[in-house]
Amino acid sequence: DGGITQSPKYLFRKEGQNVTLSCEQNLNHDAMYWYRQDPGQGLRLIYYSQIVNDFQKGDIAEGYSVSREKKESFPLTVTSAQKNPTAFYLCASSTQGQGNTEAFFGQGTRLTVV
Amino acid sequence: GEDVEQSLFLSVREGDSSVINCTYTDSSSTYLYWYKQEPGAGLQLLTYIFSNMDMKQDQRLTVLLNKKDKHLSLRIADTQTGDSAIYFCAERPRGGATNKLIFGTGTLLAVQP
Numbered sequence: 001d002g003g004i005t006q007s008p009k010y011l012f013r014k015e016g017q018n019v020t021l022s023c024e025q026n027l028n029h030d031a032m033y034w035y036r037q038d039p040g041q042g043l044r045l046i047y048y049s050q051i052v053n054d055f056q057k058g059d060i061a062e063g064y065s066v067s068r069e070k071k072e073s074f075p076l077t078v079t080s081a082q083k084n085p086t087a088f089y090l091c092a093s094s095t096q097g098q099g100n101t102e103a104f105f106g107q108g109t110r111l112t113v114v
Numbered sequence: 115g116e117d118v119e120q121s122l123f124l125s126v127r128e129g130d131s132s133v134i135n136c137t138y139t140d141s142s143s144t145y146l147y148w149y150k151q152e153p154g155a156g157l158q159l160l161t162y163i164f165s166n167m168d169m170k171q172d173q174r175l176t177v178l179l180n181k182k183d184k185h186l187s188l189r190i191a192d193t194q195t196g197d198s199a200i201y202f203c204a205e206r207p208r209g210g211a212t213n214k215l216i217f218g219t220g221t222l223l224a225v226q227p
Contacts (some may be wrong), residue, residue: 048214105149
């Protein structure tokens with residue numbers, strides 16, 4: 001089935017450690033996105049990528065890093081520089097172009113710093 | 115600015131209609147979306163409307179767009195307990211180099227049996 005898969009569903013990290021969240025899609029979408037969700041704040045864009053080997057910072061990129069070596073994959077690393085990393089992280093993908101470019105979402109990864 | 119605003123909470127009784135409102139600020143937006151998020155899950159697209167339309171109906175869902183006031187609403191007829199979720203509106207601004215969506219803060223819909 002076509003879709004977008006995030007793993008793991010739950011992740012625990014000790015303070016001071018880096019951790020990488022996986023996002024894979026088989027929808028042949030060019031664009032991929034990472035959002036962070038906190039209660040009462042909606043979705044905030046961390047990073048996005050429109051094409052392989054290229055990505056741009058979103059609104060809250062500090063303390064995060066990404067790579068886009070393959071079209072299907074857009075992993076997000078939460079570094080120790082991120083001051084408040086406990087949150088629900090959502091990955092999405094979409095087509096590019098002028099028409100409807102709805103975003104398709106993964107099921108999310110809940111990261112907890114212990 | 116590119117802020118999309120929604121009220122945080124709505125409570126309705128089963129069988130009633132629900133109306134979730136959204137205000138956006140980018141008048142150039144081409145597409146506007148409604149997404150549903152169930153607890154602990156990702157977002158699912160419910161429906162979308164193109165900016166040259168005033169209304170779109172899809173079974174129990176009716177979307178109204180008032181471009182003059184930059185107001186978008188989602189009406190759910192005959193609301194069921196399974197409709198309890200967070201609902202996000204999103205806009206896609208025209209122009210720019212990306213197709214990224216700008217999301218609202220989300221409205222938690224609680225359906226009372």
